[in-house]
Amino acid sequence: EVLLLQSGGGLVQPGGSLRLSCAASGFTFSNYAMSWVRQAPGKGLEWVSVISGSGHSIYYIDSVKGRFTISRDNSKNTLYLQMNGLRDDDTAVYYCAKDHEVTREWQLLFDYWGQGTLVAVSS
């Protein structure tokens, strides 16, 4: 059974930092690209970042470039999102998500999602 178990998150002041983790099981983690998707309270879904299975290819949306860092440790089957310089508009539930198929880089179609973790940025 595929499981994505998220941890991290919480309340942080503007300008602060947090690290999210997503521990994967039930599949060959290193074969699949992984993404982070966020959802502001009462709003729709916004994709944030992706990392290829090898970790060699990475993409961020413009609004988080230079502030967020996606990474993975394939020996620990864990995905990370380091978030620095947090702003009010980063407040959201953050989900990790697994690509549906094995590809050379990424597919960006998600068949399994973590349970979500709330990041609240407020003074």
Next chain:
Amino acid sequence: DIVMTQSPDSLAVSLGERATINCKSSQSVLYSSDNKNYLAWYQQKPGQPPKLLIYWASTRESGVPDRFSGSGSGTDFTLTISSLQAEDVAIYYCQQYDSNPLTFGGGTKVEIK
């Protein structure tokens, strides 16, 4: 960026009746080299992560009831629930995975009339 526009924002349908949700992309998500539409549909219930229903515009994910179907090509797509059940109350999102950044529609809330 490809903009995904869903309509309506919400709809109320009687149990057992058909629900139809539309999604329009600002540019084609049909990839000519493989003739596939890079369009997916997700269902999200309150307090839960999204669940993949449909991909390649019309392929049902394993385990998804056959009352859910997807259609369309190019820029115009439809998700149909043929006979609405109480457990289908949710928000539905379309998503294009043709090009970075991937983008979602704004969502359509489906309720029981």
